[in-house]
Amino acid sequence: MKTQLAAIAFVISAFSNAQVGIGTNTPGGAFHVDGNKDNAASPTAAQTANDFIVTSTGSAALGTITPDASAKFQINATDKGMLIPRVALTAPNDAATILSPAKGLIVYNTNVNTNMEEGFYTNYGTPAVPKWITYQQRDKTAWKLDNVFDVTATAPVDQTVTATTAVNNINLGLSITITVPAFTQAKLVTTYSVPMGTTAIATSFGGYFGVRFLKNGTELPAGSRKYTVPAVSSSASSRMASVNATVGDTVTNNTASPVNVTYALNGYVEPTADTATIRFNMWSTADPNFNWGRGYMSVQMFTKTTL
Structure with a gap:
């Protein structure tokens, strides 16, 4: 009762x-x-x-x-975990082991075969056409290739110079802006190649061709390069060289917001004799440019977390 x-x-x-x-x-x-x-x-x-x-x-x-x-x-637990279903998937597109698996469904795969390893998998596909993808192992100490950026010159850039007057801020139109995510250390590897030369006969032109490498508008000397052009007294025809470099830079972003970094190339000319017009990037807008080619710049971004 x-x-x-x-x-x-x-x-x-x-x-x-x-x-x-x-x-x-x-x-x-x-x-x-x-x-x-x-x-x-x-x-x-x-x-x-x-x-x-x-x-x-x-x-x-x-x-x-x-x-x-x-x-x-x-x-909430401090001494226990969550055990999710363990299944034996047969292939990355397995649609039979679990019928109509929802997009985002997570399982632990126990079957090791040619195309799959043991571990957690998520369906990134659809219920009708599954796409099982496993999580990537994350090593906080190792650099991971995150992205690749590049730019190709679209037009020649001409600069007329006179003897002993250096010009170092010729905008070549080659720049790349990289966004470094929050709490990320980035290793940024820039490679560039810029053809440059005289456009006509320069009787005794000599001096330097070069490229100034800029980071956020300020020269980063490790990436700048010069090429010596010897003076020639006899009527010399057009002369051309390609200035190349590979430079590494590390950017650490310990903030909760993304940080932008811009790399750019400026042409540099320092003549010691004669007046000449110096052309950068390519000989002609219309290909082929034969041995000139086109100015090119690329940045590879490798990242690892700072957390």
Whole structure:
């Protein structure tokens, strides 16, 4: 009789409070199970470690009675993990082991074959055409190729110079802006090749051709290059050289926002004699440019986390 009265009282209490508690007289949500029946009036984290709760908003939590507002389902534990289903996938496009697998479905694959290894896989495809992809092993100490950027010159750039007057800020139209993600260290490897030469006969022109390598508008000397042009007293025809370089730069972004880095190339001419017009990037807009080719610049970005 006492058991029946207790059950009736429980039902009445549940309906009147719109909450159901199992193992507790003070449910903290719409449905609350205190597995060890050890909660105090204001339970500690240790006491709620054996609880399960469903809140009035439809969120659920295991191991806590106060799930984070951003979580639909939360699990709290310091000495246990979550064991998800283990399946034996047969191929990256396996659509038979799990029928109509949802996009984003996660499983642990136990089958090792030619195309697949053991580990966690997610369906990046569709239920009809699955595409099972495993997680990449992440080594915080190793550089990972993140992206490649490049630019090719689209037009010649001419600069007329006179003897002993250096010009070092000739805009070649070759620049690349890299975005370094938050909390990331980036190794940026730039390679460039710029053809340059005189456009007509220069009787005794001599001096230097070159490229100034700029980082955010300031020269980074390690990437700049010069080429010596010897003076020739006899009527010399057009002379051409390609200035090339590979330079590495490290950018560390320890902030929570992305950081932009811009690399650019400026033409450099320092004549010691004669007046001449120096052409950069290519001989002609229309190909073929034969031995000139076209000015080119590329940046490879390798990254690793700073966290």
